[in-house]
Amino acid sequence: MTSETVLVPINVGSETDRAALFAQLAERAGRGATIVFMTVVPEIYLATDTDPKGTIEAMQEQAGVRLADVAEAAPFKVDRQVVRYGPVAPAILDVAAEIGATLILINARQKGRAVAYALGSVASRVANHAACSVMVLRH
């Protein structure tokens, strides 16, 4: 048995092949690790919205449904699912601290090289600032 808690940020807006990610997680889950899936609804400019909080709530609900779909497809038990709104990397770091994650397992960037170079990637920011170990999976 292990007391490992693995936080797995999932981009529910993309149809990424998660086979490698799930293989890693299945092995850890088999050793008794607690698996926490999370997704972040990135900030959006709601310029004409008179109920931005209601819209954000609806976006979080929808992200929660999509996250549950991903969790259901996983060949192991997902112990907890978390949905946040805001800048992605800080939200991941917040949740990692809240749940006492011992490892963050994250896919490498999916943006084009130029965009990722200009804006940085979520994975690199998480790797730079996390208090726990971070494993970045390349596709």
Add this chain to the structure above:
Amino acid sequence: MTNPGNVAAAAQSDDRSTSNWLKFIIPSTLGAALFLMPVPGGDTWTIPFGVMVDWLNGNFGALLKWALVVVTMASAVLTLWYSYGPGKPSTPMMVQYFRTTAVWTGLRCLGAVFTVLYTTGTGPEWIISGATGGTVVGALMTNLLALFALASFGLPLLSDYGFMEFVGALLSKSFHFLFRLPGRSAIDGLASWLGAAALGVMLTVQQYDKGVYTTREAAVVATNFSIVSIPFCYVIAKLVGLSDVFFAYYGCVLIIGFVCALILPRIPPLSRLPDDYKAGTTNHIDATVREGETLVQAGTRLGLARARIAPNFPEFIKNGFDNLVFMWFSLVPATVAIAMIALVLVEYTPVFHWLSAPFVPILNWAGLAEAEAAAPSLVVGFADMYLPALIGKSIESQETRFLVAILSVSQLIYMSEVGAILLRANLGLNVGHLAMIFVIRTIIATPIAIFLAHYVVF
């Protein structure tokens, strides 16, 4: 806004108590009166909401001007402090309001700088001129501050207490007959019209996730019925100086929306989207109107169900205040920056004139006055909903301004909000599809708007 998706569960228990009837009828009647009832305003007819916005601007214009300075400055300072400074946001609310990415932090700071320089008159000409700062800070934003203050408390009366479900149920069969869509789409369309376009899109996506819509149906609803809400249409009409013909203007918007909704679902790209339900969903039944129910009975049942889960008075006040603070501090400064950058590009660079050059001969051929000034508004609406109206504000021809104001809200797909949400929603629509839908809507809307302006309105 409480999520209308929860109404399905609430509708199972039929709460017909007097208190629930009152909770349904009183706020809904107040909301309908505030936003939909024609009242005399000056020489013409307007809506009570418009009278209130004008009253706020007329009596508290100076206060709103300086409130904008305070709001943008506070937003910039607090965002810098909590996003990149030593500040640690201690509550989820502070995180949501003031911790953001570099791009949004930059926009909020720029918004504050533009506002201070314009309001104090100390900025360079390209910031304080009437065509840039005067339009954005002087006209648009003070109207928006007033609009947000009133709409954040007024619109929930229409959207949260059953009115939307009642009218949606009444329209459900028409939607099915005219647009080949499940009756539920009438409620989602009304959520945009009476609430907010972004929220309407999200409710549509939620219905897709539940298996009520197919991919094609969800995309059709989201790209045709996510109409900009009534208060924003009023602000757009006011901005371009057409508030005296608001009803004619809004009538034209509805006619154009109706024609687009008849045509767009029948042609690519929407017609080529798969008519498949989301994988894993099983119950594909639209339960808006039950077997043996009349439309009024269905509307009453759904309206009462919605009223039952609607916020009570203290929650209503709290939700309105929360939304107001969020809009003022999170959205207003970025809107100032984005609108200013766009107008500076329009006024001081040839970028938009290059982009819109192909449309000038077409508008000239259609007999439109000041075609060159109006042409950029045909393309910039893809970026943001406000931009066509901001560009068109200084056009002298009333008919041309009318066209610009119509396009501003009829093009409907703007990437800053609705487009971005649609891309995230995984409905099979990509940027190319959205651009194509935008162009088709513009092609349909332009001749109708020119015709109506020429022969009906003026």
